[in-house]
Amino acid sequence: MPITFKAGDKIRSSEITPEDVFHRRREFLKSAGYSVGAAALGLSPWSPVNAAVPELGAIGQWPGSTTEKQTPWEEATTYNNFYELGTDKGDPAKNASLLVTDPWSVEIAGECAKPGNYTLEDILKPHANEERVYRLRCVEAWSMVIPWVGFPLADLLKRFEPNGNAKYVQFQTIIDKDRLPGQRYPVLQWPYVEGLRMDEAMHPLTMVAVGMYGKLLPNQSGAPLRLVVPWKYGFKSIKSIVRISFVEEQPDTSWNLSAPREYGFYSNVNPQVSHPRWSQAKERRLDGESKGLAALFSEKRDTELFNGYADEVAGLYTDMDLKTNF
Ligand SMILES: Nc1nc2c(c(=O)[nH]1)N[C@H]1C(S)=C(S)[C@@H](COP(=O)(O)O)O[C@H]1N2
Ligand SMILES: [Mo]
Numbered sequence: 001m002p003i004t005f006k007a008g009d010k011i012r013s014s015e016i017t018p019e020d021v022f023h024r025r026r027e028f029l030k031s032a033g034y035s036v037g038a039a040a041l042g043l044s045p046w047s048p049v050n051a052a053v054p055e056l057g058a059i060g061q062w063p064g065s066t067t068e069k070q071t072p073w074e075e076a077t078t079y080n081n082f083y084e085l086g087t088d089k090g091d092p093a094k095n096a097s098l099l100v101t102d103p104w105s106v107e108i109a110g111e112c113a114k115p116g117n118y119t120l121e122d123i124l125k126p127h128a129n130e131e132r133v134y135r136l137r138c139v140e141a142w143s144m145v146i147p148w149v150g151f152p153l154a155d156l157l158k159r160f161e162p163n164g165n166a167k168y169v170q171f172q173t174i175i176d177k178d179r180l181p182g183q184r185y186p187v188l189q190w191p192y193v194e195g196l197r198m199d200e201a202m203h204p205l206t207m208v209a210v211g212m213y214g215k216l217l218p219n220q221s222g223a224p225l226r227l228v229v230p231w232k233y234g235f236k237s238i239k240s241i242v243r244i245s246f247v248e249e250q251p252d253t254s255w256n257l258s259a260p261r262e263y264g265f266y267s268n269v270n271p272q273v274s275h276p277r278w279s280q281a282k283e284r285r286l287d288g289e290s291k292g293l294a295a296l297f298s299e300k301r302d303t304e305l306f307n308g309y310a311d312e313v314a315g316l317y318t319d320m321d322l323k324t325n326f
Contacts, residue, residue: 053215053216053217053218054215054216055214055215055216056129056149056210056211056214056215056216059129059130059131059149059214060130060131061130061131061132061133061147062130062131062132062133064132064205064312065131065132065133065134065147066133066134066135066145066308067133068133068135068145069145069287070133070145070146070147070287071144071145071146071285071286071287071288072287072288073212073213074288075144075286075288075291076144076146076212076213076221076286077093077218077220077221078090078093078220079286080092080093080220080221081138081140081234081235082182082220082221082222082239083182083187083188083192084099084173084174084180084181084182084183084190084192084240085098085099085180085181085182085219085220086181086182087182087187091181091182092219092220093218093220095180095181095220096218096219096220097219098179098180098181099174099176099179099180099219099223099240100176100179101219101223101224101240102224103119103120104119104120104224104242105117105118105119105120105242106118106120106123106225106241106242106243106244107242107243107244107245108160108243108244108245109243109244109245109246110166110170110245110246110247111162111163111164111165111166111246111247111248112160112161112162112163112166112246113160113161113163114159114160114161115160120224120225123156123225124210124225126155126159127151127155127156127208128151129149129150129151129210129211130149130150130151131147131148131149131214132147132148132149132150132207132228133145133146133147133148134146134148134205134207134228134230135230135307135308136228136230136234136237137233137234137269137283137303137307138233138234138235139233139234139235139263139267139275139280141278141280141282141283141284141300141303142283142284142285142286143283143284143285143286143303143307144285144286145285145287146212146213147212147213147214148207148209148211148212148228149209149210149211149212149214149215150207150208150209150210150211150225150228151207151208152204152206152207152208153201153202153206153207153208153227154201154202154203154204154206156208157169157201157202157244157246160246162198162246163246165246165248166198166246166247166248167197167198167247167248167249167250168195168196168197168198168201168246168247168248168249168250168251169195169196169198169201169244169245169246169247169251170193170194170195170243170244170245170247170251170252171193171194171195171196171227171238171241171243171244171245172191172192172193172238172241172242172243172244172245173191173192173193173238173239173240173241173242174191174240174242175190175191175242177190188254188255188257188258189254189257189258191242192238192239192254193238193251193252193253193254194227194235194236194238194253194254195247195250195251195252195253195265196229196236197250197316199316200229200316203312203313203316204312205229205230205231205309205312205313206227206228206229207227207228208225208226208227208228209222209225209226209227209228210224210225219240221239222237222238222239222240223240224240225240225241226238226239226240226241227241230307230309231268231269231306231307231309231310231312231313232266232267232268232269232307233263233267233268233269235254235255235263235267236253236267250265253265255267261276262275262276262277264325264326265325266317266320266322266325266326267326268306268313268317268322268326269303269304269305269306269307270305270306270322270326271302271303271304271305272305272322272323273322273323273326280303281302281303282300282301282302282303283300283301283302283303284298284300284301285301
């Protein structure tokens with residue numbers, strides 16, 4: 001029986017086991033028309049570090065995908081930035097089960113013809129998934145190559161018919177101060193917010209990811225839906241989105257609010273523009289070869305302008321000084 005989530009459907013965390021959560025997500029995605037492969041659910045023991053995440057079936061690969069060596073799943077899902085779940089790289093995986101992704105809805109607000117509260121099913125149903133192998137480059141100078149599963153953000157945004165005043169889009173992450181350990185501390189202003197200019201949001205490279213490595217996103221990676229903006233520093237790729245708002249003025253973003261000299265609104269990957277406390281010219285690729293201490297001494301590679309996506313996106317910024325608009 002297809003499961004639909006009603007707004008206001010609240011389930012106490014004590015009533016949910018991790019297996020339930022994954023099982024219900026899989027059932028729900030099936031009912032939403034997703035092809036979901038036979039998952040190892042119930043067969044392999046659930047572990048908070050490497051959860052038995054359901055598989056997403058038959059997906060075509062986007063022709064523009066990078067063919068570079070991929071970061072192993074194990075590394076991409078245990079070395080994360082998701083401050084709501086803790087500030088250490090290992091915290092998001094350890095605390096993943098504290099993020100409750102069911103029920104989930106997304107509020108659409110602002111300058112558009114179809115604002116409202118949409119269930120996760122409403123949001124995802126019309127979109128066919130594809131796999132896109134994109135680099136994710138963190139401002140801390142490491143990078144990963146990840147096969148994301150999802151669809152272009154433009155296809156989602158167009159459904160709400162943004163009007164002429166919609167110059168920017170703001171995104172917001174779930175707020176749940178009782179459960180999410182990071183939100184008890186003012187490391188950032190909560191909820192986490194991010195933004196894109198309308199043309200950046202509508203660019204065909206900008207995607208909504210619902211999975212990775214052919215599986216549903218694990219919670220630490222931003223379940224049930226997150227952005228992937230491959231030419232920008234990782235913090236623009238906001239996780240676990242609950243609100244999307246079309247606005248006229250450049251919106252607040254969490255990292256810009258917390259350290260405006262260090263993190264600008266645009267945050268395009270740019271080897272020529274240093275972070276005030278360190279260079280951005282080199283990066284360390286996390287490719288499973290070197291971990292822990294060994295990674296600190298592994299060779300760095302040159303960072304590419306726009307994270308290697310200059311041919312596709314440089315045209316968005318032709319009249320802009322990228323040093324002032326960092
Ligand atoms: N809500 C939320 N989204 C977030 C973050 C966060 O702390 N909270 N961290 C960002 C940063 S700094 C990076 S580098 C990427 C990391 O994504 P990953 O853990 O999937 O590699 O997520 C981004 N999205
Ligand atoms: Mo980051």
